[in-house]
Amino acid sequence: MTGSRGLHRLIAALAIAAALGSCALFQPERLAVRTQVSETMPGVAVTQAPGVAPTPTSGARVVFQPGSAGRAGSKANYASDDGVTAGEIRIGTVQPFDGPAAALGRPLYNTTQAYVNWINSRGGINGRRVRLFLQTACINCEKENRIAVKALVEEKKVFAIVNTYMNTYAFGAALKYLNDKKVPLIQGWSGVGADRAVWGAGQTAWNVYYTMRNEVAVHVYAAWLDKVMRSWMSAGRIPQGDFSAGTVSLDVPQDNRRAAEFEKAWKRYGTDHRVTRKERVAAEEESVTRMDSVVSAIQRSGAQAVFSASNITMVFGMQAASRQSWHVPWVAKSAWGRAATDNCGAACNGGYTDNNGWGWPGVNTPQMRQYKDVMARYYPDSTDDAQTLGGWIGMMAFEYGAGGLGADLKRGPLMDILTNLQSFDTGIGAVIDTRDTARLGERDAAADHLGMGQFMMLQICDNRFWRVTDWMGRGSKPRMLSNSGSRCGWGYP
């Protein structure tokens, strides 16, 4: 009897311990991995001859307009590499389609598919139609992501992977696999952004994506927050000369590092620029269960503003601050998505975030008009945000690189083009420059293939995003657009 009781107590204790442990390790979308990869939409028959593609040059700005890709030549297409035949290029993507993360995965996938359809309607790339294969995987699940890319590479024989949601750690094993296999990973969009402290140069040789690096971005956040706080001081909404700020981050290395980098950037403005409280929130659910207390702690520390290292902590943090009637400026990393506007409501009015360098639908360029036309045709219920514009830029880069190689489409040369872009203007987002030595003068930044040096600041107001600055990079003078249209002005309406 005693033994049985002991066993039951042990089971109960283990069950509770396991459940507690799951707080940290919980992977909600861990559903059965679908080993069967599906082609999700039929390709469109080749109808047009290829045009002529520009090639990267030294120094001059390259303006790329989709549809101009394709190298003229007498050489006939042939099976130049895995996943490439005379008439077809196979590419794959890995997306979360279950649970809350589906709100990230589906728009990115739909955008990628829309772009593929558009390529095929134009006759493909150099006469090769493009087929996109989808593999779903939980966003936080390392093994699932690895299995997903393995299935795409080994079963579907894809030439490259495009536009994944690359959560830094969960995608690490997949990234290693792709590098071992020398399969390109090309994306405009990434969830959190890899950087050299996470992955070394050897690990990212076959990976390129286009956004702004954290340690550069924090200088823009700091400049913008300083500007906003000065405006609030002028209006008498916060005390003059008190540049005390708090930081809040999800308790994961890349977020914590971003918060720490922000603090360094903030302190460079002078001794009056202080970080009075640094809060970390353990997991997604803790951003609800503890956010009121976290915000109280930041408020009581004397902070007059908050920098949030992730969108989640801003969305829930601003709601908690609103409940506590604590209205101060908030600046957050990469919250440009429906998660912010749909979940936050009026509580987020006046919060600032950035566009990751991926443009703004209000920009009037031929490329942006193409984007809108194609999205209206193939993905009519889309919302312009980080997922759609980021995914679009990833596909633009792919088309540019693949088109430039003509019949000789091979993985190595493709990566050579994509990781050596210089003053590459998509007309959608910030100018891309992936050469190591050209990134804002940072000669040691060889570990990743990021490539944007600028982004725009956006403001959340009335459940919408408003562009409130021009392109800003490190050293830019922050200035609010007078015609932003937002009724929130410098802060809350």
Add this chain to the structure above:
Amino acid sequence: VIAAVDAGLLFQLLLQGISLGAVFALLGLGIVLIYKSSGVMNFAHGSMAMFSTYIYFELMRSTPLGVAGAAIVSVVVGAALGAAVYLLVFRRMQGSGLLAKVIASLAVAGLLQGIAGYVWRDAAQAKVALAVEGSVRLPGGSLSWQEILTIFVTLAAGVALIALLRRSTFGIRLRATAQNRMAARMLGVRDNRVAATSWAIGGGLAALAGVLVIPLGALTTISMSGFMVRGFVAAAVGGLVSLPAALIGGFSLGVLQDVIIGTPLASVSRLLAGVGIAVLLLLRVERFFALEQEIRALEETG
């Protein structure tokens, strides 16, 4: 350490901790009730709360019921869901071991998450309306009306449940079933009916917790997972059998979790939480709240 503590902040955190603890307590009450009646450690409790909250969200979105009407309907749906889970799954597992029941409850949790994820795929991350807007300023802090409402609803539910168990025929039957199911059955207690009723009350409490706390964040299929774990901790204070202990445990956990943020120990709060739970289990604090006979009976029949 004491010098580094901000008393004003501690008071603010105390208020918020009481509100947060109320949610843990609400969930803990349901977990205790279900365990007492059927010997099931219900790891689907958070998912039941989530599912009912999606019902509330849908009612608010698609009908003119309003906050009160939608809340009442979703609590009723939560109760029906609880009874259904018992009748369809756990009634058939009375002879099964504790581990089998735990696994079955995890399966129910997964099923509910899957269904909700499919049905509300257009609202994978939804904003749910607050029952009451605004906040009230208190000396040294402030608290939203939603949080105040949560505290009072929890206290009312806790007192009503304790009274129900101590003073009603149902309560006597439930306690008899918990202490000796076979003997209770021989004396004419319809244990399945008692268990189904308890599951219904538990499901209703879970729905209430979800409707009260989810509007403070966002509604997703996993919104209640973290809350459920803490609800279990609250329930474990009384050995999963004591309602007053679950109430005390829930409020205490909420207060401790929040107040620690205002101390220099904030950075090790999660470690302390783990150590605290281990200590509770080792010291068997449930003996102070529940009859040894009841704890033993449930452990053996569970």
